[in-house]
Amino acid sequence: MIAAYLQALSDALGFDRALAQRVRQEVEDHLCEAVTADPASDRRAAEQRAIANFGDPHALAAQFAMVALAKQSRRVAMAVVAVVAAVFLLMKARLAWYGVMQWPIGDDMRALSETVLAIDRYAFWLAVVVGTGAWVYLGAGFATWQAAHCRRLRRFVLLGGAATAALAVSVIGDGVLTALRLSDIDFSARFALPLLSMAIEIAGAAFLAVQICRTARRVSATAALLDA
């Protein structure tokens, strides 16, 4: 009977294996303790009582999922702000490096680069504003596991997704500008800084995209548990 209860709880949390495993172990320990402490000699009746006292597995799974989701969302919010800040620093480092190396953009590419630079700038500042907004939005009020909070997390995912999309446009812009600048220069070890910084920017944007998608899936799964 306990095994079936634990299985129902694990299945409800199947979208997050680590959480399902942790909850299963904790609840199993609790139920076994409760059965041992039950003065009734009938084990089956003791198990029934322990399960009844513990509560509905789906309702509990929803509460566990909300707590885990809130924690994950907070981490993602911090990651959005950190990656945006890192991209800004890398852009500045690259520009400083171009100044030291005296690598201007060729005249034939200037018009194109100015257009790309404008798109890059607007996209980056949009990422800053929306990303910071997502972080602040999530930070204000944080402790419930009601459906209203789930809706709040869904809106946070939308904001985080918008910030990540804007950042991706900015990173693509950075990539195009880097390519335009380096296209007329012979390849050498001095390319290491711009190429490495671009690789870090791309990895950062990809990481955020993966995290936002994962959070969005968990929001949907948690909302389904709350609605059940």
Next chain:
Amino acid sequence: MLKGHLDLIVLAALAAGPAHGYAVIEEIRRRSRDAFDLPEGTIYPALHRLEAAGLLAGRWVTADTGRRRRVYTLTRRGERALAERRAVWQQFSDAIGGLLAAAQPSRKPA
């Protein structure tokens, strides 16, 4: 009403020392003299939430039975949060006590 004070109740139960979920529930029952008959399962999401907020620290241990068990301890932040919530509760309790005392009907002889 009780749900709104669940964090305070759990933090207070853990003030006595580290404990696993079942022991926390037993401690709540014992110290409240069975006044708080919470659905036992609701304590665990609260423990997870308080741990995520940094008010509790959890670690896995192996019990004598061989089962894995998560033991929770109040962190410094948790101790501070408990002290703050206790002060707020005391203030609220005093205020209500004063209000109810003042509201007692006076019985003057006719």
